[in-house]
Amino acid sequence: MLTYQDVLSLFSRTTGIRDENIRFQTVSSLAGAKQPKGLFVPVSTDSGTLQEAISNGAVAAVWPEGEQVPAYAPNHFPIFYTQDNLKGLEIIMNSYYDYLTQNKNIKERTKFIFQNKGLLNESDETYDIAVMAENINSLGSNQNKAGEE
Template sequence: MYLTSNDLAILFPEKQGIEDYILFHTVSDQANVLQSKGLFIPLNNQEDKLIEAIANGAVAAIWEEGKSLPPYTPNHFPVFFTLDLAEAVKQLLQLYLDYLNGEKNHNMDITNFKFSNKKLLNKNNETYDIAVMVNQIADSKRNNSERRG
């Protein structure tokens, strides 16, 4: 199951660019990695690297609201706006994990998340490693269900 542009439109209703249905094979904060059909999220002030992300396969971006897009950004390039990029990543991962929790097909295609933003991780004492986040969210859900009970 791939993350789609329709999923992003639900989370981030402020957007610009073409509103085609896009399947994202990759989500990354790294402009310099290959990101086939990628969604680029410029964490840690990497807005100036959008052109590199596009050259490496990014087909859309999540952008901090209020920050200018580079003048070279194609008019048709889908951009979804948010007030907080780190929070956007959390929402995106939570949505995707919810989708995966409902899937029964173990041989499905999945979106590849590539995050290596060590400065942001150190600053927030959090992780964006999908495997670690899955465990944290699962633990959180278990704790919440125990309290309801």
């Protein structure tokens, strides 16, 4: 599972609590999606609000550097800052995918939640991220099916 420490190693500037015990069950670009123990990464204006993400289970967020975090965000809420959220999401996914391919026997995996792939075809970058998420999620589902007949 993706951990606080994993994300911290990718983004050096943070605010909020530093808790190495946080394990992200989900990474989502959609505030309205249920995201238990989630890392919220808003990649567009359609992503929704941080408040909505928190109410749906987000326990941390990746945030654009230079953009003010909403005042309602709890002081202890972990925020990881990046120059570009879409690029930041890509970095997280590439790092996690590399980790999974090197450690294929991992039982607990982080689930990535994104918009409908059909809507993402407007931009090659977002489509690539959707494909990467599908690949990451399928690694776990293929392993679960192993030995089942």
